[in-house]
Amino acid sequence: MLRVYLSGEIHTDWRDQIVEGAKDLGVSFDAPVTDHAASDDCGVVILGAEDNKFWHDRKGALVNAIRTRKGIEEADVVVVRFGDKYKQWNAAFDAGYAAALGKSLIILQPPEHDHALKEVDAAAQAVARTPQEVVEILRYVLEGTLPG
Amino acid sequence: MLRVYLSGEIHTDWRDQIVEGAKDLGVSFDAPVTDHAASDDCGVVILGAEDNKFWHDRKGALVNAIRTRKGIEEADVVVVRFGDKYKQWNAAFDAGYAAALGKSLIILQPPEHDHALKEVDAAAQAVARTPQEVVEILRYVLEGTLPG
Amino acid sequence: MLRVYLSGEIHTDWRDQIVEGAKDLGVSFDAPVTDHAASDDCGVVILGAEDNKFWHDRKGALVNAIRTRKGIEEADVVVVRFGDKYKQWNAAFDAGYAAALGKSLIILQPPEHDHALKEVDAAAQAVARTPQEVVEILRYVLEGTLPG
Amino acid sequence: MLRVYLSGEIHTDWRDQIVEGAKDLGVSFDAPVTDHAASDDCGVVILGAEDNKFWHDRKGALVNAIRTRKGIEEADVVVVRFGDKYKQWNAAFDAGYAAALGKSLIILQPPEHDHALKEVDAAAQAVARTPQEVVEILRYVLEGTLPG
Amino acid sequence: MLRVYLSGEIHTDWRDQIVEGAKDLGVSFDAPVTDHAASDDCGVVILGAEDNKFWHDRKGALVNAIRTRKGIEEADVVVVRFGDKYKQWNAAFDAGYAAALGKSLIILQPPEHDHALKEVDAAAQAVARTPQEVVEILRYVLEGTLPG
Amino acid sequence: MLRVYLSGEIHTDWRDQIVEGAKDLGVSFDAPVTDHAASDDCGVVILGAEDNKFWHDRKGALVNAIRTRKGIEEADVVVVRFGDKYKQWNAAFDAGYAAALGKSLIILQPPEHDHALKEVDAAAQAVARTPQEVVEILRYVLEGTLPG
Amino acid sequence: MLRVYLSGEIHTDWRDQIVEGAKDLGVSFDAPVTDHAASDDCGVVILGAEDNKFWHDRKGALVNAIRTRKGIEEADVVVVRFGDKYKQWNAAFDAGYAAALGKSLIILQPPEHDHALKEVDAAAQAVARTPQEVVEILRYVLEGTLPG
């Protein structure tokens, strides 16, 4: 069975498209918590409030890392989505983390980011433009069949 | 001897400040090629031109990775500087790469990036605001002495 | 599935509280033998008595380590409980062992131990005060939901 | 050359005794910062004050870990001293960390701690009672000669 | 369960013979995509055409590597078949990759390649001449029984 | 589930005793091929005769290593039995191999071998005298219960 | 210092050209024994003749592997040269071995081999056509300067 971790942008439905498109492939998908508010506040909600926003963020980021690290470390393929907005440094961080562990990386990005992502792309097995392309890669890798 | 890799922003003199401030500490510093034009074009200048900008960039990024990976893999401490401009995904990628290898990370960043860098910071040993603070950490780590 | 190893204090029911609270999460829990007398004497009961208490203890500690090491090495998350009594060096030893293996650590400790545990906590993803908080972390990590 | 990391108790001169006793052996010694006040405050002195003692401690512990991890990871032998006072959980944490990395461990401890340290001792190559015994082990390991 | 990766030549039915011969052994077999055209073109069919044949090939090779690396990394035994035709450098590359990961290697080759394959064979557990011999090795390894 | 590899002496029924004694524990046992003639001749029977006994032996030993290495690498516990006869260097080799991989070792040996096996025993978690003691260790490790 | 292993074709002076071109860079070069006759016969000359050419070759290949493995494992960069003649499976094997260890690979090959080497190239940081290009990569990686 192929295990795929879906990292990065959380404000569009790209993960749903991939999971739906690959539903017959027997792939096991994992991902970070995509509820933005829960993700930001998980640390302080569970472990107690912080006056300082820096430590508020730290507590949450450390808790989220339990899930993220496990997801990446157990994955065969890590798909990292860079969207149109935000800094998305956590996505690039996940890509670097996955690369250092020798994971197969697929980067899903619009062409306007190509130059800025060249170091990330150079560590990847594929640069895809749409969730559908990611699905087609997964299908080919698992079944050897191409679209069309 | 402590080996320190200085990753990230290449348009200000933060590396020089750290190297100068730490010059009596016997630290061995390494860094990417900071000549922006050379870094972008190294692949095609050496290995031949490409019509397609995507592969132009790929060739260069792959060659640069020879240096970057060696620098990070041999480092005890990886300092990653996030500046005011650009996407800086390669900096976050290096941070993730270093974190996965268990390196000590020091992130050098302005406070306005704190929320966006919370996942990166959570993997780091220190978040510094100035090159001088990085020097003080290196001095403390090596000699046990604090400033002032 | 998340595998969690519950290390440390064996004289209160904190493990039961976590297992009960997380019973709907599909977590696989492991732990050391918590029968204090059996744990102390397993070596000599099985392998023969020793005149010297030092070797009596050694025989038992080596046998217990078969279970402990397997439990930690296979865990995704290691929870280490520091209670009110005893030296608890084996708990701190387990925490260091887990940290070196890159496991996610959750430390469960009363506030009065905060200063003494600062090095251990700095290697952890979370410092919890109650078994309930540990359960909430596990629930959030697995399901993305927060309490309340 | 043998590299030895001297972890644990910082309020007596046991490190000096070992370094002095082994001065003709060509051993390279490393250790944590043993200035208690500097060690406690390094984080806030360099990186800015914290209102909350918990994060004051965290900042310092993270900075100290840069030195500690490097010292342990580069060591051939890790000597861990347990003294008469304090919780010393950081010493036990270092021992566990070193054990997981496959380092040779020498535990230096008074007999009254034997039962409480049995799990730590069971991961060690030697349990010594005096700094002089540690020196004699180092001399034997390097030169094959025994005392007397 | 034994996991076996079948690498190398894709123009004869040697894989079918092994899978058929071992069908009662409970072995899990994996292999590269053996549809030559699909394997050559997978990159550009899914991710877009390339003017330059070099990058056409690169795109496909990177996508195929997702499957190949997973197959080799998860295998207990890697069988590498060298046939009569083509350069077959990818087969030798897979053998080297598997050897560096400590996999058990079985090389399936005709005698005329013996001298040219001596370095590859020296890293292998067996040099077989027919698919049937590979089946007999798998049967012996799993069941301890010999043919005849 | 605990996976146990039973290495060493093949001329008595010690493996059967352990498997029988532990049959209610859900342990997964593995072992080398214990048919002495098959083990000696597997290489030449499958892969062709050798004039030279040295290469006859080599061919067989390489084939047997496919099974042995997998068995040891997947084991949680490696039990190594030293009996009364033969050189048994392969048993000691397996013990060293397992020790380097960080496996829990149980050595099953008669007292007359104690001095000769002291280096092997020093890397083990237990030195047992009878198969029953091995069973009792497995039961304790899995269930926390002691005999009697 | 950069350590470079020069693998592959031994019948032209490409190694000399690289070593000469890089002589001011402080690179440490290593390579297999390039005396073809010595390389083929080292096993039997030192360890005794073999009637069977297969084992004659095996003995030599095993001895040569002592040097090859050390050279690759200690290298930062592995350059693999594919020439015009011979099967060159050992070159591709070395490339796969180096790739699995995460080494930076530079493949030096004529364009007519591009399709056959696509899997090897896809694991490399650069595909060079001349020894001079390899020198220019090394110079850029070390000094950040480009030719011309």
Place this chain on the structure above:
Amino acid sequence: MLRVYLSGEIHTDWRDQIVEGAKDLGVSFDAPVTDHAASDDCGVVILGAEDNKFWHDRKGALVNAIRTRKGIEEADVVVVRFGDKYKQWNAAFDAGYAAALGKSLIILQPPEHDHALKEVDAAAQAVARTPQEVVEILRYVLEGTLPG
């Protein structure tokens, strides 16, 4: 520089012959303590007497392992000598330990041990009959020259 660990038999001058024969090669040799009495008694002489011979031996074996493990782990080549006498299980243990770490092994043994050592030999790069052959292998590996 090549680092060679000389393991095994301690009652003949084979180590001296190798060191003398290789004195111009710049090899760094390491070995266990070869003073039999010191090796047996080092534990109790330094750390205190034991009534029980078993623990007397254990204490010494653990101390000796500090040296042995370091020697093997840092070696490029491990030479293991099997002589005419004694059980020599520690030699076979060292061979297994080195094999699991991927070290190049050279076994130095008389022909009468060939069958008993077949599993050990199958993990080795060479089986030598005399110290002079070991020297010739080292010379060839380092300088590419053959005897005669």
